[in-house]
Amino acid sequence: MGQEAKYRVGMVSKLTGLSTHTLRMWEKRYSAVVPERTDAGGRLYTDADVNRLRILHRLVQSGHSIGGIATLPDPELRQMAAALPGATAEPVPQHLPAIRARVMNAIEELRIEDAEQILSRAALSTEPTEFFTEVLAPILIEVGERWEKGELRIAHEHACSSVARGLLFALMRLYPVQDARRRAVVATPARENHELGALMAAMLAAMHGWSVLYLGPDLPAEEIGYAVTSTQAELLLLSITNLKPSECERQITAIESAVPERVAIFAGGRAAKAPAQGRTVVQKDLSLLEAVLTR
Template sequence: MYPIKAAAELAGLSTETLRAWERRHGAIRPVRDAQGRRLYDPATIERLSRLHRLTDRGHPIRDLAALDDEALDRLLDDGRQAAYGGVETLPSRMLDAIADYRVDVFDRDLSVAIATLPMTVLLTRVVMPLLREVGLRWADGRLAVAQERLVSSLLRMRLLAVLSPPPREQRPRVLFATLPGERHELGLIAAALQAQDAGMPVLYLGTELPADEIARVADKLDAAGVALSSMDPEQARPALAELRQLDRVLAPAVPVWLGGANARYLAEELASTRIQAVTDVQAIARGRVTPAGRG
């Protein structure tokens, strides 16, 4: 049995909201101890958690309060089906909107997807298919350069907003950036979002940063690691020189992870014990990708 403060924290509510749901709407019925204090069992806390998730989706508490737990579960499942049901066709619909320069429709659909979908679903079933479809439509002439730029800028704006660092984050962060000459960043943003979703403290620095600058920031912030993306084949050779410089000036304990089309080539050419090509960003967060000789 839990007192009201602990019950509210476990359910993700304020104590004021919990009391209102109990007194005004009769959504739960706690027991009381000998001193008259409210106590909540695990089943009641789970019910509060269901109610919290449903009210977050827009269901009024007055409509939910009288429903039993089975009915609440059905509503939650219906919501999941609705949220995922149109995902497969969403990228095409969004690009159809861009083709007609209906930027508001594209932005609305993107904002709803970001707000309602888990990050893995958002990236694998919306963002990445959207980028692939942009490439196809650009290649066959169905998408103009201006429309392709619109998609990129809107995606960048909305996804970077999700990456805003928490104001009181104290843990050492992983720095995400690209090297000079590498302007492609949507893949880097997606990797940073995956890392953040996996619980990794992230700081997104952006594109085209010299090795010396990356090392300076890493030293100032006592960074946990550096994650770099290299996509452009023409930038592979210049990236080698920058990475060799980064290996020289970066503090010895800081690992470097490479992603993107050039990553494997760069890692093999460098043959550094701490610079690795990775394909699974979440594996870094789980501590399963580490430079040789590190735990």
């Protein structure tokens, strides 16, 4: 996770559910986090700050006093949060590496139905962001690395992608729309053909009750603009895995001009890069996207 200070206080308030007033008080009075400062004196927060504030918020909601916990180290806070009723005790369940190994083995031998079965079962018994970050993404990365080294063939990579794609589509359809007015459009920009990150984001939005219009990969900015405007979507999620930084910024600038001002735009994926003056928030952490989806 990036440690670059990039969030302004308004965005941190949205991501954590804490008011800007509370944030200021927790910082000034209790030194809960120490944000960096912009040249103009504004506060800038890292992903780690946001995570810390979210945990503190959960603990305060469950009865702890902020004064008693504000300066505790992160591991201790995580331990306390894990002990709360309803929290999952283990940060990463022990069986997930074994599942990854079984899936990799099935892919190596092109036993695709086996890979599908193991992954589907794991998806249904694991919390979705954990399934993505601990199971599916590491498998995709390993397949990509081993393909690059020549240890796996294009056939393995394509088979793996098609299993992942099918599974993510199926998962996305599992969730009924809870509020048809909360519409999200999900796509990848023009010339970006990697769509699995977009599907992960789309599935999370669907899981949180959003009505999701999934446009798939390689969409010109005007088409994204058209889809967002005509469905009156309030959220646009983009995923970028392989565009060059300058091309990514160019596409995002064009998308920002094509999409109404009121629409929030988030971009993730390993190659996501947004223009400095733009309004797109780069967010590579799916669990932080969940905070936006549930607010």
